[in-house]
Amino acid sequence: MDVKIVDLVKDYGKFRALDHLSFQISKGMFGLLGPNGAGKTTLMRIITTLLPVTNGQVIIGGVDLMRDPGFVRKNLGYIPQDFGFYKSLNAYELLDYVGSMKGLSRKERRHQITTLLEQVNLTRDAKRRVGSYSGGMKQRLGIAQALLGNPQLIVVDEPTAGLDPEERIRFRNLLTHLSGQRTVILSTHIVADIEASCSAVAVLNRGQLIFSGTPDALVQQAKDRVWQLEVEPGEYSQIENTFKVTSSRAMNGRLQMRLVADENPLGRSTPIEAGLEEGYMAVMAGVGNEAAHA
Numbered sequence: 001m002d003v004k005i006v007d008l009v010k011d012y013g014k015f016r017a018l019d020h021l022s023f024q025i026s027k028g029m030f031g032l033l034g035p036n037g038a039g040k041t042t043l044m045r046i047i048t049t050l051l052p053v054t055n056g057q058v059i060i061g062g063v064d065l066m067r068d069p070g071f072v073r074k075n076l077g078y079i080p081q082d083f084g085f086y087k088s089l090n091a092y093e094l095l096d097y098v099g100s101m102k103g104l105s106r107k108e109r110r111h112q113i114t115t116l117l118e119q120v121n122l123t124r125d126a127k128r129r130v131g132s133y134s135g136g137m138k139q140r141l142g143i144a145q146a147l148l149g150n151p152q153l154i155v156v157d158e159p160t161a162g163l164d165p166e167e168r169i170r171f172r173n174l175l176t177h178l179s180g181q182r183t184v185i186l187s188t189h190i191v192a193d194i195e196a197s198c199s200a201v202a203v204l205n206r207g208q209l210i211f212s213g214t215p216d217a218l219v220q221q222a223k224d225r226v227w228q229l230e231v232e233p234g235e236y237s238q239i240e241n242t243f244k245v246t247s248s249r250a251m252n253g254r255l256q257m258r259l260v261a262d263e264n265p266l267g268r269s270t271p272i273e274a275g276l277e278e279g280y281m282a283v284m285a286g287v288g289n290e291a292a293h294a
């Protein structure tokens with residue numbers, strides 16, 4: 001199901017949280033990337049009909065969200081940033097409750113819940129209180145509740161906070177699997193979360209769209225601007241203050257750093273291939289702006 005965002009504006013009082021956004025989201029996994037405060041959660045909550053817009057349009061599956069929010073709710077699953085789970089319920093009871101809110105019959109609920117618990121690997125823990133779940137289990141339960149009713153659009157807000165690396169990978173794989181037949185919108189401030197999985201990416205900063213395109217096109221934003229530089233530990237802080245450093249590691253008592261810069265830093269750096277992280281840094285720094293909406 002396609003999502004079309006047209007000249008969208010959201011104000012909280014005098015503060016403009018979304019500033020004339022226009023872009024389109026198609027089937028597959030879509031990454032919405034941006035630092036804290038960029039407006040990601042605001043946009044997710046608008047798409048899920050929880051928050052009214054100030055101006056502009058959101059068209060989901062050809063239907064204007066403002067005209068028919070009921071249609072959107074029926075076709076949408078939402079995995080919010082913070083779960084307000086009823087901690088005293090067990091997973092089965094919770095899914096049964098959400099399913100009835102979505103208008104599923106008792107029989108449909110029983111059937112879907114059994115399948116979904118299998119799918120997210122929670123069958124064995126279905127009778128345990130949700131309050132005793134680990135972060136990863138809660139996220140998987142979050143996926144299961146979002147999938148009730150088999151929605152064609154799934155919105156996931158900052159999913160990997162509080163997950164250990166193994167859980168993060170498992171969660172990411174599950175989302176990739178889901179995005180096969182559906183549209184999955186994944187918002188995150190962690191570039192690695194979208195690295196492997198997304199077919200398209202948008203970058204938000206302070207409510208503005210500063211990039212939209214494929215992950216490869218985002219990498220291209222840093223083309224010929226990524227350098228490797230070896231420095232003495234004493235030089236580190238000066239260099240960090242002067243250049244955009246994307247990574248550094250200790251090597252034989254020296255530091256090997258990756259930097260984003262237009263010119264060869266200190267005249268003794270080696271050009272290297274850009275990665276997604278550097279493409280993101282380049283658009284955040286406003287480098288290569290003319291091409292950012294290609």
Ligand SMILES: Nc1ncnc2c1ncn2[C@@H]1O[C@H](COP(=O)(O)OP(=O)(O)O)[C@@H](O)[C@H]1O
Pocket residue numbers: 012015017034035036037038039040041042043
């Ligand atoms: N209910 C609100 N009232 C006023 N300002 C808000 C409200 N919710 C969010 N904001 C502000 O809007 C901006 C975007 O917030 P948010 O959408 O949560 O960004 P993100 O999810 O990218 O971190 C932030 O500056 C935040 O402080």
Ligand SMILES: [Mg+2]
Pocket residue numbers: 040041042081157158
């Ligand atoms: Mg957020």
